Amino acid sequence: MHDIIKNSEVCVDDPWRLLTIDQLDSGEEVASFSIVPYEYWKEHKQKLLGHKTGIFIDSHEIPVFTVQELEQIPLIIINFPVFSDGRGFSIARILREKLGYAGEIRAYGQFIRDQLTYLKRCGFTSFQPGYSTDLNEMLKSINDFSDGYQSDSNGITAVYNR
Amino acid sequence: MYLYNDLDKKLIGERVDQYREQTTRFLDGKLEAQHFLPLRLQNGLYVQRHAPMMRIAIPYGLLSSKQLRMLAHICRHYDKGYAHFTTRQNIQINWPQLSEVPDILADLAKVEMHAVQTSGNCIRNVTSDQFAGVATDEIVDPRPYCEIIRQWSTFHPEFAFLPRKFKIAVSGSIEDRAAIRFHDIGLKLKKANDGAVNFEVYVGGGLGRTPVIGECIAENISATDILTYLEAILRVYNLHGRRDNKYKARIKITVQALGIEEFRRRVDEQWQYIRQTSPSLPEAEIIRVANFFRPPAYLQKDELACNTLLQNQCRESRAFSHWLTHNITPHRVPGYAAVTLSMKPTGLPPGDVTEQQLDAIADIADDYSFGEARVSHQQNLILADVEKERLFSLWQKLDELNLATPNINTLNDSICCPGGDFCSLANARSIPVAEAIQRKFDDLDYLYDLGNISLNISGCMNACGHHHIGNIGILGVDKKGKEFFQVSLGGDAGYNGSIAEILGPSFPEEDIPDVIEKILQVYLEKRQENESFINTLLRIGKDSFKERVYA
Numbered sequence: 001m002h003d004i005i006k007n008s009e010v011c012v013d014d015p016w017r018l019l020t021i022d023q024l025d026s027g028e029e030v031a032s033f034s035i036v037p038y039e040y041w042k043e044h045k046q047k048l049l050g051h052k053t054g055i056f057i058d059s060h061e062i063p064v065f066t067v068q069e070l071e072q073i074p075l076i077i078i079n080f081p082v083f084s085d086g087r088g089f090s091i092a093r094i095l096r097e098k099l100g101y102a103g104e105i106r107a108y109g110q111f112i113r114d115q116l117t118y119l120k121r122c123g124f125t126s127f128q129p130g131y132s133t134d135l136n137e138m139l140k141s142i143n144d145f146s147d148g149y150q151s152d153s154n155g156i157t158a159v160y161n162r
Numbered sequence: 163m164y165l166y167n168d169l170d171k172k173l174i175g176e177r178v179d180q181y182r183e184q185t186t187r188f189l190d191g192k193l194e195a196q197h198f199l200p201l202r203l204q205n206g207l208y209v210q211r212h213a214p215m216m217r218i219a220i221p222y223g224l225l226s227s228k229q230l231r232m233l234a235h236i237c238r239h240y241d242k243g244y245a246h247f248t249t250r251q252n253i254q255i256n257w258p259q260l261s262e263v264p265d266i267l268a269d270l271a272k273v274e275m276h277a278v279q280t281s282g283n284c285i286r287n288v289t290s291d292q293f294a295g296v297a298t299d300e301i302v303d304p305r306p307y308c309e310i311i312r313q314w315s316t317f318h319p320e321f322a323f324l325p326r327k328f329k330i331a332v333s334g335s336i337e338d339r340a341a342i343r344f345h346d347i348g349l350k351l352k353k354a355n356d357g358a359v360n361f362e363v364y365v366g367g368g369l370g371r372t373p374v375i376g377e378c379i380a381e382n383i384s385a386t387d388i389l390t391y392l393e394a395i396l397r398v399y400n401l402h403g404r405r406d407n408k409y410k411a412r413i414k415i416t417v418q419a420l421g422i423e424e425f426r427r428r429v430d431e432q433w434q435y436i437r438q439t440s441p442s443l444p445e446a447e448i449i450r451v452a453n454f455f456r457p458p459a460y461l462q463k464d465e466l467a468c469n470t471l472l473q474n475q476c477r478e479s480r481a482f483s484h485w486l487t488h489n490i491t492p493h494r495v496p497g498y499a500a501v502t503l504s505m506k507p508t509g510l511p512p513g514d515v516t517e518q519q520l521d522a523i524a525d526i527a528d529d530y531s532f533g534e535a536r537v538s539h540q541q542n543l544i545l546a547d548v549e550k551e552r553l554f555s556l557w558q559k560l561d562e563l564n565l566a567t568p569n570i571n572t573l574n575d576s577i578c579c580p581g582g583d584f585c586s587l588a589n590a591r592s593i594p595v596a597e598a599i600q601r602k603f604d605d606l607d608y609l610y611d612l613g614n615i616s617l618n619i620s621g622c623m624n625a626c627g628h629h630h631i632g633n634i635g636i637l638g639v640d641k642k643g644k645e646f647f648q649v650s651l652g653g654d655a656g657y658n659g660s661i662a663e664i665l666g667p668s669f670p671e672e673d674i675p676d677v678i679e680k681i682l683q684v685y686l687e688k689r690q691e692n693e694s695f696i697n698t699l700l701r702i703g704k705d706s707f708k709e710r711v712y713a
């Protein structure tokens with residue numbers, strides 16, 4: 001069990017568990033609160049939909065979901081293989097704004113605390129660094145900005161529409 | 163000029179606090195250098211040859227006298243008393259202390275300035291025409307749109323970690339003075355028959371290692387749709403731009419790899435839904451922002467009487483006459499003129515300005531030009547609204563400040579990057595080359611006889627000196643550890659856009675003035691009546707130039 005930041009708080013003992021392709025190929029069971037790679041999910045979605053299964057999206061993947069599918073997915077994790085890879089920001093906005101996804105979007109991997117405020121504005125609701133760090137310290141950066149010029153999924157209205 | 167509202171003030175203030183905290187963490191060893199790097203870059207701070215270099219944003223080149231005074235203060239207090247105007251209408255200081263940068267940012271915020279996104283892999287400061295609002299060939303004033311784009315692109319949460327830097331330029335006149343086809347996105351404002359404002363959008367232009375002329379991606383994007391359209395382009399780039407090779411990461415490579423058709427299709431696909439989920443820009447907002455750029459309180463003037471006066475003054479002073487011919491641009495309002503202050507006197511680095519000059523320019527701007535000045539991408543300053551009757555006294559003041567060199571648009575008005583004297587990436591020192599050329603061609607009659615020629619000099623292939631789009635371009639190269647210079651001909655920064663072609667093998671520094679002289683000789687011999695350098699070159703081709711230079 002590990003701790004994460006969720007809804008702007010440190011959350012201990014997150015129940016979700018990441019399964020790799022290797023683990024899945026060697027027959028590991030997809031129990032409740034498992035997270036599976038997007039490729040695997042695509043192949044097995046008939047079986048997985050409706051269960052507590054999260055999806056892991058790597059930054060180079062451009063996932064395709066139907067609205068009905070998204071309603072049954074509780075968690076989508078987006079990987080940041082290096083912190084400077086900004087594709088995850090766009091992927092999250094597409095999920096939130098284009099596809100209307102309402103579940104949890106989690107940043108995972110090498111993102112840094114100084115990105116939290118923008119990640120949140122792009123629709124991320126939880127944060128799981130792929131390295132050990134003090135989450136209470138990290139959390140301090142989440143509201144570096146209290147407002148913005150652009151509209152976002154946290155209720156900020158674009159400056160030109162106020 | 164645009165004035166900050168509460169939101170602008172709050173966000174810029176929060177940014178200063180954020181960066182102060184980040185700097186503290188870095189200095190305390192709690193923030194790794196590799197993680198601090200993009201944070202400091204996006205606050206304008208590079209680490210350069212001698213010390214950190216800090217680039218301060220001048221949104222679309224507009225400055226108030228109050229801001230000029232603050233820049234003077236910053237040069238004095240945090241630096242060595244001078245600064246450098248860049249080809250992107252910004253200003254750089256060369257000797258700030260890393261630990262003092264938060265204080266500099268706080269000082270800038272007091273006068274509604276910042277250094278946000280002046281560097282790093284993000285959307286950079288938007289640039290435009292230095293004569294916006296006063297040019298006689300203007301179709302639509304670009305400034306309100308620049309301000310709207312500034313706000314949209316500032317702290318944009320999705321686009322702070324792009325594959326590479328991203329530059330946008332806007333032009334609204336018949337002549338392109340913003341080099342829009344050499345930007346990642348170039349926007350040309352147009353007016354439809356019914357008065358509606360539209361944008362022609364160019365994408366994938368740029369200089370650097372691989373110079374590319376931007377291609378038209380859309381001919382008519384309504385002004386109210388421009389932000390969603392920009393967002394769509396940026397999103398396609400953010401998702402599909404290359405991240406494996408920094409030299410192939412600019413959008414020009416993405417556009418080339420996909421082809422403009424496929425790139426356009428992907429942008430349209432994103433745009434269709436962004437338009438549905440994001441509201442368009444209301445007309446009322448465009449008007450609200452445009453109100454900040456209303457014409458100042460011009461006085462009624464008799465244009466004819468003004469011109470007669472100027473003619474008489476010219477008869478009295480040949481030096482004034484030169485200045486009037488070269489440093490003055492016609493104004494749309496009778497009795498007014500736009501004045502270019504030359505930052506290119508012989509012997510000083512092009513674009514450099516001292517703190518005393520900045521203070522003095524602030525006073526002069528208050529006295530002569532409604533308290534405003536502009537920066538051009540040619541690295542000069544402009545006073546856009548001067549009464550013609552007062553040009554003579556203005557000229558005298560500028561002359562005392564060494565800001566009246568009558569060389570605008572001549573060979574000696576060269577664009578030049580900081581080069582090896584300051585920049586750690588340089589192959590060669592560009593400033594001494596600019597100076598050697600200025601010294602060689604110091605005869606004004608000769609210079610004027612040559613007419614308009616753009617000479618652009620870069621110290622390495624990053625092309626900050628825009629050498630690809632100079633009529634004559636000079637590029638510093640490294641030849642077995644020695645500084646050499648490659649000469650190219652035929653660049654054009656305008657709407658038609660053309661990239662200069664390399665003439666042949668490079669030369670050692672000391673040969674460059676003679677090489678330029680030979681090129682000019684060919685032009686003077688071959689030109690037809692009133693033909694400009696670039697037109698002669700287009701007509702006769704570069705071979706005769708080449709033969710002479712390598713004879």
Ligand code: SF4
Pocket residue numbers: 579580581582585586587588589620621622623624625626627
């Ligand atoms: S062109 Fe090269 S040398 Fe000149 S400023 Fe740019 S990076 Fe430095």
